[in-house]
Amino acid sequence: MIPETFQELILRLQRFWGSHGxxxxxxxxxxxxxxxxxxxxxxxxxxPENWNAAYVQPSRRPADGRYGDNPxxxxxxxxxxxxxxxxxxxxxxxxxxxxxAIGVDALEHDVRFVEDNWESPTLGAWGLGxxxxxxxxxxxxxxYFQQAGGIECFPVTGEITYGLERxxxxxxxxxxxxxxxxxxxxxxxxxYGDVFHQNEVEQSTYNFQEADTDQLLKTFNxxxxxxxxxTGKKLPLPAYEHVMKASHAFNLLDARHAIGVTERQRYxxxxxxxxxxVAQSYYDSRAALGxxxxxxxxxxxxxxxxx
Amino acid sequence: xxxxxxASLLFELGTEELPAGTLEHMxxxxxxGISDGLKAHGLAFEKASWFATPRRLSAVVxxxxxxxxxxxxxxxxxxxxxxxxxxxxxxxxxxxxxxxHGITPxxxxxxxxxxxxxxxxxxxxxxxxLTEVAGQVLSDAVAAIPVAKRMRWGRGRHExxxxxxxxxxxxxxxxxxxxxxxxxxxxxxxGHRFHAPDAIAxxxxxxxxxxxxxxxxxADFKERRQLIREQVMAIAAADNAVAVISDPLLxxxxxxxxxxxxxxxxxxxxxxAVPAQALISSMREHQKYFHLLNxxxxxxxxxxxxxxxxxxxxxxxxxxxxxxxRPRLSDAAFFFENDKKTTLASRQARLNGVxxxxxxxxxxxxxxxxxxxxxxxxxxxxxxxxxxxxxxELAKCDLVSEMVLEFPDLQGxxxxxxxxxxxxxxxxxxxxxxHYWPKFSGDALPQSKEAAAVALADRFDTMVxxxxxxxxxxxxxxxxxxxxxxxxxxxxxxxxxxPVGLAAIGKQAVTQFAEGVLASDVTASVCxxxxxxxxxxxxxxxxxxxxxxxxxxxxxxxxxxxDRRVRALNEFAQSASAQALAxxxxxxxxxxxxxxxxxxxxxxxxxxxxxxxxxxxxxxSETKASLPPLLAEKDYRGALTVLAQxxxxxxxxxxxxxVNCDEADLRRNRHRLLTDLRxxxxxxxxxxxx
Numbered sequence: 002m003i004p005e006t007f008q009e010l011i012l013r014l015q016r017f018w019g020s021h022g023x024x025x026x027x028x029x030x031x032x033x034x035x036x037x038x039x040x041x042x043x044x045x046x047x048x049p050e051n052w053n054a055a056y057v058q059p060s061r062r063p064a065d066g067r068y069g070d071n072p073x074x075x076x077x078x079x080x081x082x083x084x085x086x087x088x089x090x091x092x093x094x095x096x097x098x099x100x101x102a103i104g105v106d107a108l109e110h111d112v113r114f115v116e117d118n119w120e121s122p123t124l125g126a127w128g129l130g131x132x133x134x135x136x137x138x139x140x141x142x143x144x145y146f147q148q149a150g151g152i153e154c155f156p157v158t159g160e161i162t163y164g165l166e167r168x169x170x171x172x173x174x175x176x177x178x179x180x181x182x183x184x185x186x187x188x189x190x191x192x193y194g195d196v197f198h199q200n201e202v203e204q205s206t207y208n209f210q211e212a213d214t215d216q217l218l219k220t221f222n223x224x225x226x227x228x229x230x231x232t233g234k235k236l237p238l239p240a241y242e243h244v245m246k247a248s249h250a251f252n253l254l255d256a257r258h259a260i261g262v263t264e265r266q267r268y269x270x271x272x273x274x275x276x277x278x279v280a281q282s283y284y285d286s287r288a289a290l291g292x293x294x295x296x297x298x299x300x301x302x303x304x305x306x307x308x
Numbered sequence: 309x310x311x312x313x314x315a316s317l318l319f320e321l322g323t324e325e326l327p328a329g330t331l332e333h334m335x336x337x338x339x340x341g342i343s344d345g346l347k348a349h350g351l352a353f354e355k356a357s358w359f360a361t362p363r364r365l366s367a368v369v370x371x372x373x374x375x376x377x378x379x380x381x382x383x384x385x386x387x388x389x390x391x392x393x394x395x396x397x398x399x400x401x402x403x404x405x406x407x408x409h410g411i412t413p414x415x416x417x418x419x420x421x422x423x424x425x426x427x428x429x430x431x432x433x434x435x436x437x438l439t440e441v442a443g444q445v446l447s448d449a450v451a452a453i454p455v456a457k458r459m460r461w462g463r464g465r466h467e468x469x470x471x472x473x474x475x476x477x478x479x480x481x482x483x484x485x486x487x488x489x490x491x492x493x494x495x496x497x498x499g500h501r502f503h504a505p506d507a508i509a510x511x512x513x514x515x516x517x518x519x520x521x522x523x524x525x526x527a528d529f530k531e532r533r534q535l536i537r538e539q540v541m542a543i544a545a546a547d548n549a550v551a552v553i554s555d556p557l558l559x560x561x562x563x564x565x566x567x568x569x570x571x572x573x574x575x576x577x578x579x580x581a582v583p584a585q586a587l588i589s590s591m592r593e594h595q596k597y598f599h600l601l602n603x604x605x606x607x608x609x610x611x612x613x614x615x616x617x618x619x620x621x622x623x624x625x626x627x628x629x630x631x632x633x634r635p636r637l638s639d640a641a642f643f644f645e646n647d648k649k650t651t652l653a654s655r656q657a658r659l660n661g662v663x664x665x666x667x668x669x670x671x672x673x674x675x676x677x678x679x680x681x682x683x684x685x686x687x688x689x690x691x692x693x694x695x696x697x698x699x700x701e702l703a704k705c706d707l708v709s710e711m712v713l714e715f716p717d718l719q720g721x722x723x724x725x726x727x728x729x730x731x732x733x734x735x736x737x738x739x740x741x742x743h744y745w746p747k748f749s750g751d752a753l754p755q756s757k758e759a760a761a762v763a764l765a766d767r768f769d770t771m772v773x774x775x776x777x778x779x780x781x782x783x784x785x786x787x788x789x790x791x792x793x794x795x796x797x798x799x800x801x802x803x804x805x806x807p808v809g810l811a812a813i814g815k816q817a818v819t820q821f822a823e824g825v826l827a828s829d830v831t832a833s834v835c836x837x838x839x840x841x842x843x844x845x846x847x848x849x850x851x852x853x854x855x856x857x858x859x860x861x862x863x864x865x866x867x868x869x870x871d872r873r874v875r876a877l878n879e880f881a882q883s884a885s886a887q888a889l890a891x892x893x894x895x896x897x898x899x900x901x902x903x904x905x906x907x908x909x910x911x912x913x914x915x916x917x918x919x920x921x922x923x924x925x926x927x928x929s930e931t932k933a934s935l936p937p938l939l940a941e942k943d944y945r946g947a948l949t950v951l952a953q954x955x956x957x958x959x960x961x962x963x964x965x966x967v968n969c970d971e972a973d974l975r976r977n978r979h980r981l982l983t984d985l986r987x988x989x990x991x992x993x994x995x996x997x998x
Binding site (some may be wrong): 108 | 324325327329330362457459460461462463469473501502503595611615616617621626627628629631846847
């Protein structure tokens with residue numbers, strides 16, 4: 002049965018992955034460009050400890066705003082993120098089962114895994130995997146993490162990212178994201194447009210016209226120095242929050258075209274340097290705790306290597 | 309396909325979906341690895357076949373010998389002279405050698421060798437047993453599969469292109485004991501993900517292909533490719549259309565499916581207002597669709613997608629694909645309309661922000677250089693230099709258009725559309741599009757001299773620039789595609805029948821750079837590198853290296869002229885007199901190389917003695933008179949025909965005349981005659997080098 006509403010789609014995915022061993026988390030309460038930035042993915046991919054989680058992550062890409070005029074593009078949208086570490090042997094099959102759970106019959110639809118290699122220059126992370134095609138449409142990203150924050154991932158985290166709006170548009174057969182039915186309420190159906198259209202108009206205006214670039218540059222610089230200060234104090238989690246803030250400030254500056262082509266590359270490198278510093282600091286902090294969630298053999302190995 | 313003495317071997321590596329472009333390469337390497345491994349053990353076989361789908365790489369080898377024949381080998385010991393001492397007792401060397409091989413000295417035999425007789429023995433080497441070596445052969449073959457980018461998965465340390473899920477290794481009906489990637493080989497394979505999800509126990513190796521076919525998998529890559537081609541062509545034919553099936557796209561699509569089902573979809577007519585190449589690019593690059601043309605070669609608003617499912621409701625798949633392509637085409641239409649609001653020329657300023665190469669400046673710098681060079685080239689080629697210069701000025705402007713940023717392979721094409729829209733001259737429009745031609749080996753060449761001038765200017769600028777900063781291509785590293793650029797230069801210069809050579813153009817290209825940016829010897833290295841490409845280029849056309857060497861030995865650096873000479877000489881080389889004349893030239897070259905005489909003067913007719921040398925002198929004088937007009941016309945065929953007539957007098961000369969005679973004056977005169985003869989040949993090609 003195909004979920005009739007946007008929220009039903011989310012609930013089904015949560016129930017599915019919850020019943021397959023994932024911790025169902027709530028979204029991170031900060032601005033990020035993708036679910037991968039959530040500490041539950043990026044930081045948990047580092048080190049020998051096991052981790053299985055799923056969550057919705059609101060994602061912001063300021064440059065993608067279209068003032069609510071484009072039926073497919075949003076500066077704020079949702080990703081449904083699944084991470085399993087170590088990646089289970091039947092990870093692909095679990096994904097396919099999750100499609101069944103949201104009413105996609107693989108004998109009717111053409112479901113394909115098409116090569117797509119993922120790289121995040123700002124996070125110093127990369128992995129290999131696929132984009133998943135549903136009748137030629139990319140509906141999910143599927144990645145085996147090989148490196149995060151410059152650190153080799155072992156065990157490997159498997160990551161699945163569902164593009165929720167795109168998936169819902171497909172299932173509800175609408176051609177504008179704003180026409181998606183979010184929920185049925187006593188006052189009638191509430192659409193995605195009812196919930197978010199005004200937000201897209203105003204935030205696009207802010208991103209492209211109003212964002213204070215001087216202040217954003219200051220924010221970026223402040224966050225950068227905070228990351229270095231906080232990692233020095235062995236506080237990788239607050240330090241990481243400042244990496245995310247710096248990254249978002251950079252994205253806003255980018256949307257305002259406040260950074261030139263060559264400068265842009267330099268900013269990306271600066272964020273990467275911060276992400277790497279935090280990754281190492283996080284690894285060390287988990288080591289200091291004795292990698293409590295790791296399998297015994299991997300814990301011993303990792304701790305031996307640490308000394 | 310097995311008997312008492314032979315067996316069938318099956319190996320299958322089951323994986324998660326492999327990148328489509330890698331299948332053929334990896335599977336053929338696997339199959340070759342297994343075949344070579346068997347051969348190395350002396351195990352012959354009838355036939356080795358490879359199979360590849362997104363989820364498997366496999367090989368079946370039929371009629372493999374179960375056991376290699378025993379062979380015998382000789383083992384050499386000490387020299388026979390050192391076998392016994394004066395008292396006729398075995399020496400320590402002899403007894404030691406015998407002991408080492410577990411026999412007594414009396415069992416040793418004498419073996420004759422180049423270095424005299426030696427003590428030694430003959431022994432039997434047992435042939436390899438297939439059952440004993442198969443496992444190792446398979447692991448070695450897997451280890452030798454070229455993996456472009458390795459990854460790990462789960463909590464394992466194993467690496468491959470994508471996670472490995474299962475292994476099948478069978479020798480007839482028996483599983484070959486084998487462990488790889490933390491998995492144990494078995495007889496269990498898997499069919500199509502959705503049509504046949506359950507494990508299949510293969511009874512024997514020979515059943516492989518048929519069992520998979522029952523499980524909705526066409527394992528044979530080439531068969532699948534042909535099937536897709538036929539399906540796509542049939543759908544197109546039903547619409548009186550022609551599907552454009554390029555080999556790279558067909559290969560990629562073949563690598564994306566196990567059970568191909570082609571389906572036709574369509575899009576709105578209104579999109580046909582967008583340049584066809586943009587629509588084709590959207591369909592091909594992003595969606596892997598084949599596009600359709602009508603009988604007038606016009607793009608039709610339709611596409612063919614190849615799905616991997618025999619859908620219970622094909623309309624779902626078609627509608628889904630139509631839904632994906634629509635926003636993509638809308639994007640292309642949007643970019644096209646939006647780009648046209650700005651003139652192409654006005655984009656020039658933005659090229660300042662795009663780095664070509666940091667030592668060589670921005671695209672704006674490059675544009676300035678190639679404009680001047682294109683102008684010079686056009687003048688040299690007797691073409692319209694204003695058109696060439698304008699074409700070069702605008703050639704790179706579309707790189708900063710929305711359309712090309714989104715569809716990089718529309719570079720040139722988009723620019724031509726915009727230039728046309730801006731009212732630029734037709735010659736300029738063509739130069740913008742065609743200056744990228746030839747895009748690949750065997751691609752079409754620019755249709756006008758002006759476009760060729762821009763194409764040459766762009767490539768020479770890149771060649772001297774990159775060589776000039778010391779980034780010569782090496783081995784497989786050629787990030788600026790200089791190999792391709794130099795072959796293009798050769799083809800372009802031949803096509804426009806250039807009156808000037810590589811060095812002249814290279815020098816002109818170098819002067820466009822600020823002083824000190826480029827290394828001083830750059831022109832010479834670019835010429836050498838480019839001339840080096842000729843060898844492979846002519847070999848591909850079946851022209852021997854000797855012919856090219858003979859032409860290059862004259863120091864010519866103009867590909868247009870080189871090509872004329874090579875083709876004339878290649879034809880001449882097939883003739884009966886060619887071999888004799890080549891030999892004679894070699895002989896002449898040898899004689900002259902050893903000559904201590906002063907050869908600079910003319911042959912003295914009065915000093916000629918023998919009738920054969922007089923005849924040669926006379927014939928040579930006639931030849932010398934008829935050659936210049938032919939050479940001026942670059943009629944090298946004609947010139948060689950004239951020279952061929954010298955064969956008989958030359959042969960007679962060497963038969964009868966003693967060249968290196970004792971009499972100094974006579975000898976010097978003969979050497980001068982030969983020098984004269986040789987100079988005539990070398991004015992076309994040094995055929996002694998053939």
